[in-house]
Amino acid sequence: MNVAALASRKRVPRPFVETANLPWHDPDFSRRALREQLNQSHDSGARSEPTIKKHVRFIVEQLRLKPGDTVLDLTCGPGLYAKHLSGFGCSVVGIDISPAAIEYAQGLAIPNCEFILGDVRTVDYPAGVDGALLVYGALNTFSPEDAQLVLAKISRALKPSKRLVLELCNTSCFYAHNKSGNTVQGWWCSDQGDLWSDGPYVALKERFYYPDEKIEVTRYYIISEGSQRIKEYTETCVSYDIPSITEKLHKAGLRLEAVYSSMLPEQAAQQTAHDGVFQVIIASKSAVPESASNSEAAVNEATA
Numbered sequence: 001m002n003v004a005a006l007a008s009r010k011r012v013p014r015p016f017v018e019t020a021n022l023p024w025h026d027p028d029f030s031r032r033a034l035r036e037q038l039n040q041s042h043d044s045g046a047r048s049e050p051t052i053k054k055h056v057r058f059i060v061e062q063l064r065l066k067p068g069d070t071v072l073d074l075t076c077g078p079g080l081y082a083k084h085l086s087g088f089g090c091s092v093v094g095i096d097i098s099p100a101a102i103e104y105a106q107g108l109a110i111p112n113c114e115f116i117l118g119d120v121r122t123v124d125y126p127a128g129v130d131g132a133l134l135v136y137g138a139l140n141t142f143s144p145e146d147a148q149l150v151l152a153k154i155s156r157a158l159k160p161s162k163r164l165v166l167e168l169c170n171t172s173c174f175y176a177h178n179k180s181g182n183t184v185q186g187w188w189c190s191d192q193g194d195l196w197s198d199g200p201y202v203a204l205k206e207r208f209y210y211p212d213e214k215i216e217v218t219r220y221y222i223i224s225e226g227s228q229r230i231k232e233y234t235e236t237c238v239s240y241d242i243p244s245i246t247e248k249l250h251k252a253g254l255r256l257e258a259v260y261s262s263m264l265p266e267q268a269a270q271q272t273a274h275d276g277v278f279q280v281i282i283a284s285k286s287a288v289p290e291s292a293s294n295s296e297a298a299v300n301e302a303t304a
C-alpha cells in the first residue's frame with residue numbers, strides 16, 4: 001500500500017469481510033510474534049513464565065486433571081503451557097497456526113507432547129481428550145460462525161464429563177463500552193523492532209466498533225524504516241457476554257460450570273467475574289455419552 005491508497009482506504013471496513021485477523025500464519029509475522037511471546041518483560045502475545053505456572057495450577061484444578069491425562073491446547077503458541085502440564089504428568093496435543101511457534105515448541109522436545117501446525121478452525125482434533133484449553137482470548141478473534149465450529153470440535157474431542165478452560169476477553173474491556181461508537185484514531189512509533197516490524201517504524205491505528213454485532217476492529221498501518229510499502233493489518237474481536245457464550249456452549253454440547261475473572265488466584269479474589277481484563281469460562285461436556293452424537297451434530301451444523 002502507498003500513501004494514496006491509504007488516503008482513499010475504505011473508511012469503515014466490514015468485519016470478517018474486509019477485515020481479517022493478525023497474520024499469525026505468515027512466517028515473518030510469526031517469527032516476530034514468537035520473539036514477543038518469549039519476551040519475559042511483558043505479557044503481550046503470551047504471559048511470562050511465573051504467570052503461566054500459576055495458570056497451569058488453575059487449569060489442572062479446573063480440568064480435574066490426573067497424571068496420564070491428555071490435554072488439548074488450542075492456539076498453544078510456543079508450548080509454554082504444555083511444558084508445565086507435561087511436568088505434572090499430562091500428555092499435551094498443541095495446535096497453532098504459527099510456524100515459528102510450532103517449530104519452537106517442537107524443538108523443546110517436551111515429554112509426551114505433540115505440536116501440530118494448523119488452523120484450529122479446520123484441522124482435525126484428537127478424540128477422547130481429558131481436558132481442553134483455549135486461552136488468551138483467541139476465540140474472540142474468530143467470526144461467530146467459526147467460534148461456534150471450534151466449540152463444537154472441542155466438545156466432540158472431549159470425553160464425556162470432561163472440561164474446557166476458555167479464557168475470553170472481557171466484554172467490559174472492549175472499546176465498545178465507552179459507548180461513543182466513534183472511530184478512534186491514533187499513532188505511535190518505535191525505534192526498534194517488535195511485533196510490527198524488524199526495525200524502526202511509525203504506526204497509525206484506527207479502531208471501529210459495530211454495536212449491533214458487538215465487534216471491534218482495530219486497523220494498523222505500519223510504515224517501516226527503509227520500506228516503500230505501508231503494511232496494513234487488521235484485528236477483529238467479537239465480544240461475548242455470559243448469556244451469549246452460554247448459548248454458544250450449549251449449541252456445541254457444552255455446559256457453563258463457572259466464570260472467574262482470572263486464572264490467577266490473587267486477581268480472582270480481588271475482582272468480580274465481570275471486572276477483569278479476561279473472563280475465564282469453565283465448561284463441561286455432559287456425562288451422558290449420547291452428547292457425543294449431539295456434538296457431532298453440532299459440528300455438522302456449524303460446518304453446514
Ligand SMILES: C[S@@+](CC[C@H](N)C(=O)[O-])C[C@H]1O[C@@H](n2cnc3c(N)ncnc32)[C@H](O)[C@@H]1O
Pocket residue numbers: 024025045046047074075076077078080081095096097098101118119120121135136138
Ligand atoms: C495471544 S497468542 C497465545 C498463545 C498461547 N495460547 C499462550 O497463551 O501462550 C495467540 C495464538 O493463537 C494462534 N492462533 C491464532 N489464530 C489461530 C488459528 N486460527 N488456528 C491456530 N492458532 C491460531 C497464534 O498463532 C498465537 O500463537
